[in-house]
Amino acid sequence: MSASILQVQGLHYTYPDGTLALRGLSTDIARGKKIALLGANGAGKSTFLLHLIGILKPFSGKILLHGEEVKYNRKALHNLRSKVGFVFQDPDTQLFSASVWQEVSFGPINLGLSKEEVKARVIKALDDTGITSLKDKPTHFLSYGQKKLVSIADILAMEPEVLIFDEPTASLDPRYTKHVMELLDQLNQSNITIIMATHCVDIAYGWADWVLVMKEGIITKEGTPEEIFTNDQLLISTNLSRPFLLEVFQELSSNNYLPRNISLPKKMADFKKILQENAPKNK
Ligand SMILES: Nc1ncnc2c1ncn2[C@@H]1O[C@H](COP(=O)(O)OP(=O)(O)O)[C@@H](O)[C@H]1O
Ligand SMILES: [Mg+2]
Incomplete structure (x- = not known):
């Protein structure tokens, strides 16, 4: 490492x-x-x-x-x-300010940054998380998923x-x-x-x-x-299970539906590619 x-x-x-x-x-x-x-x-x-x-x-x-x-x-x-x-x-547990903008600016203000720097960081954090449109919303009106993104923007603004x-x-x-x-x-x-x-x-x-x-x-x-x-x-x-993708891949592999030497797929897209490349020829 x-x-x-x-x-x-x-x-x-x-x-x-x-x-x-x-x-x-x-x-x-x-x-x-x-x-x-x-x-x-x-x-x-x-x-x-x-x-x-x-x-x-x-x-x-x-x-x-x-x-x-x-x-x-x-x-x-x-x-x-x-x-x-x-x-x-x-x-x-994390959000406590009235609005999204206030919430995300709290950290950078606390770092003692200038007004301009705080503003720039909040704009970037909201943009990176895709929640610029929520900036004036009260945090307590947001959905759970939106709150999650605000809590991420909160931390990103700290860089x-x-x-x-x-x-x-x-x-x-x-x-x-x-x-x-x-x-x-x-x-x-x-x-x-x-x-x-x-x-x-x-x-x-x-x-x-x-x-x-x-x-x-x-x-x-x-x-x-x-x-x-x-x-x-x-x-x-x-007490952990095998990832679903790996389970299916190994099952196909050990039953000779796939050649043995293929490296393990990490994502579904990798797996689909393997299946396409090894599809039985049209009869
Ligand atoms: N505030 C707490 N007071 C007493 N025991 C706790 C507290 N928080 C967690 N525990 C206990 O500490 C152990 C580890 O918990 P935790 O770190 O939350 O595990 P995980 O995040 O992996 O689910 C568990 O036995 C849990 O019951
Ligand atoms: Mg936990």
């Missing part, structure tokens, strides 16, 4: 009610990657991600940003959150180096899911490192270039999507 932007070393965290949520979690987050954080419900994904922006402080262990240990005073946290953005699973999404497509309809996933790709192309927690193996398989698998408060395995999703033992032990 390329140089790491965040290093996570031996995080332990217990909630006030005694739940042991992280049990020595370690990993390196490589710059510029699209990383899926995968794990069953309750594996500790959200708890881990909240540590990456300093909302939760580990009982032991540490996090390094650009090689420097994260501290928990106001100034250090302000610095951390200007570089690492977090999009909450539920937009209602972070790392963007963290906690289950970004949960509760979204197919159109919004597609829009959000395309947006994540676009952002990554502009060099933002993206970490996305999900329990959806289909989304993780098609999108990620690196996968972290969590189980009971640690990263139990990491690797390329191909390595992770062909490891049946790992999938069983972490």
Whole structure:
């Protein structure tokens, strides 16, 4: 992997009610990657991600940003959150301003930027997320999907180096899911490192270039999507299923409907191409 932007070393965290949520979690987050954080419900994904922006402080262990240990005073946290953005699973947790414009401008104002710079950033963030037409709307009148996009614009206006999404497509309809996933790709192309927690193996398989698998408060395995999703033992032990696309492809392959040497399709479009190229000749 390329140089790491965040290093996570031996995080332990217990909630006030005694739940042991992280049990020595370690990993390196490589710059510029699209990383899926995968794990069953309750594996500790959200708890881990909240540590990456300093909302939760580990009982032991540490996090390094650009090689420097994260501290928990106001100034250090302000610095951390200007570089690492977090999009909450539920937009209602994140949004609090009266209008969309006010909401998205809050972060840049808080960074102490000039009026012109704030305006330029808000315009760009609204444009990038495709919600310029909503700029004067009260946030509480928006649909769930629109709120999700506002919560993303909110964070984009901060121009972070790392963007963290906690289950970004949960509760979204197919159109919004597609829009959000395309947006994540676009952002990554502009060099933002993206970490996305999900329990959806289909989304993780098609999108990620690196996968972290969590189980009971640690990263139990990491690797390329191909390595992770062909490891049946790992999938069983972490309560994950095989991606649908892979399941169908392997079924066709092992029953000799497809030649054995074809590389695994990542997206539906790849799979359709394979099927077309290997269609039985018209009789
Ligand atoms: N605020 C909380 N108080 C007590 N326990 C919690 C709290 N939030 C999460 N947990 C517990 O911590 C563990 C990890 O939860 P979480 O990080 O939300 O997992 P995931 O995001 O993978 O579903 C679970 O056992 C969960 O019940
Ligand atoms: Mg969660």
